[in-house]
Amino acid sequence: MHRTGELYGQFQTLDQQKESATLGMWVFIAQEILFFGGLFLAYTINRHTYSTAFGVGGNMLSLPLGAANTVVLILSSLTMAMAVWSATTSKKKLVSLFLVLTLALGCVFLGVKVIEYKQKFDHHLIPGHGFDIAYCSKNPAACGLTGKELATEVEEIENGLKADPDLNAHAQLYYSLYFAMTGLHALHMIIGAGLLLWLIQQSMKGRFDAAYNTPVENIGLYWHFVDIVWIYLFPLLYLINRHLA
Amino acid sequence: MSEHIVSPKIYGLIFLALMVGTALTVWAAYQNFGPFNIVIALGIATIKASLVILFFMHGKYSSKRTKLVIVCGFFWLAIMLGLTLADYSSRHPEPSRTQVLPSAPAAFRA
Numbered sequence: 195m196h197r198t199g200e201l202y203g204q205f206q207t208l209d210q211q212k213e214s215a216t217l218g219m220w221v222f223i224a225q226e227i228l229f230f231g232g233l234f235l236a237y238t239i240n241r242h243t244y245s246t247a248f249g250v251g252g253n254m255l256s257l258p259l260g261a262a263n264t265v266v267l268i269l270s271s272l273t274m275a276m277a278v279w280s281a282t283t284s285k286k287k288l289v290s291l292f293l294v295l296t297l298a299l300g301c302v303f304l305g306v307k308v309i310e311y312k313q314k315f316d317h318h319l320i321p322g323h324g325f326d327i328a329y330c331s332k333n334p335a336a337c338g339l340t341g342k343e344l345a346t347e348v349e350e351i352e353n354g355l356k357a358d359p360d361l362n363a364h365a366q367l368y369y370s371l372y373f374a375m376t377g378l379h380a381l382h383m384i385i386g387a388g389l390l391l392w393l394i395q396q397s398m399k400g401r402f403d404a405a406y407n408t409p410v411e412n413i414g415l416y417w418h419f420v421d422i423v424w425i426y427l428f429p430l431l432y433l434i435n436r437h438l439a
Numbered sequence: 440m441s442e443h444i445v446s447p448k449i450y451g452l453i454f455l456a457l458m459v460g461t462a463l464t465v466w467a468a469y470q471n472f473g474p475f476n477i478v479i480a481l482g483i484a485t486i487k488a489s490l491v492i493l494f495f496m497h498g499k500y501s502s503k504r505t506k507l508v509i510v511c512g513f514f515w516l517a518i519m520l521g522l523t524l525a526d527y528s529s530r531h532p533e534p535s536r537t538q539v540l541p542s543a544p545a546a547f548r549a
Binding site: 213216217220221223224225227228231232234235238239242257261264265268269271272274275276279282283414415418419421422425426428429430432433434436437438 | 444445446447450451453454457458461464465468469470471472476477480481483484487488491492494495496501502504505508509511512513515516519520523524527
């Protein structure tokens with residue numbers, strides 16, 4: 195069986211077999227780039243068209259949470275890379291350890307995302323009937339807004355409405371894209387967590403070593419790709435208009 | 440095995456570089472560079488993504504065939520973004536949903 199790292203009939207060497215697997219993974223990732231690319235394209239066009247509303251919407255996201263999540267996700271990429279290194283150097287116990295760390299960090303990321311989504315839900319920023327971009331400026335107590343923060347937000351919305359009378363509808367578009375993009379990203383993280391669970395189970399049995407580590411390597415590629423998507427989502431969604439606030 | 444093993448030291452350095460990039464992009468977001476804010480943000484993101492691809496994903500140590508596939512993925516993305524944005528930016532005036540041609544029948548002009 196392939197799982198034990200034996201040579202399949204259609205390959206001449208194990209190296210060739212492994213390279214084919216890596217190549218296949220990259221073909222899949224090329225498809226994933228285009229899958230996310232469609233959303234990035236929709237975002238770019240709408241951001242350009244409704245830049246005021248997108249700026250107001252983006253500045254309402256929590257930068258500390260977004261930045262913390264970026265650090266967590268990059269750290270999980272490091273532990274994933276270390277899991278691959280442990281496998282290729284036959285350090286079997288370390289493989290499991292690093293995979294568990296990666297899974298834990300992935301769960302932290304998703305947990306923070308849940309907190310962020312919940313906050314947006316409380317602040318009436320879920321696209322749909324109750325959407326109101328000015329909810330927090332009208333009900334500062336409900337959002338815990340005070341002093342300078344509140345003044346900034348009230349001013350931003352006032353200026354926004356001057357530049358774009360349809361601010362609410364266009365900010366809603368921003369939040370639709372925000373949830374679509376981060377949601378699709380989170381779905382990839384959940385799938386990645388499932389794959390990691392399987393990897394951890396296999397690594398506990400001592401399956402992965404220098405001779406056979408293709409699953410660790412390929413799921414690692416997937417995990418890093420999901421990290422790259424976030425590396426772009428973070429500045430696009432959270433950062434672009436901060437300097438105007 | 441002929442595959443290249445990347446040392447933990449390099450992974451650590453790349454991680455540090457990625458952290459510096461993250462700090463830099465957050466700092467830059469609060470400075471007013473006018474139209475260049477977005478360019479700087481995406482530039483830093485692209486450097487970070489390249490580091491991940493080259494080192495964490497072993498792109499630098501892959502075979503030429505694999506490298507070709509990696510580049511293809513981004514090339515396709517560039518085609519999709521480039522051609523679509525070229526179309527959007529060159530169509531003028533942008534038709535509005537409510538705009539109706541003066542020659543349209545009265546029923547459509549309400």
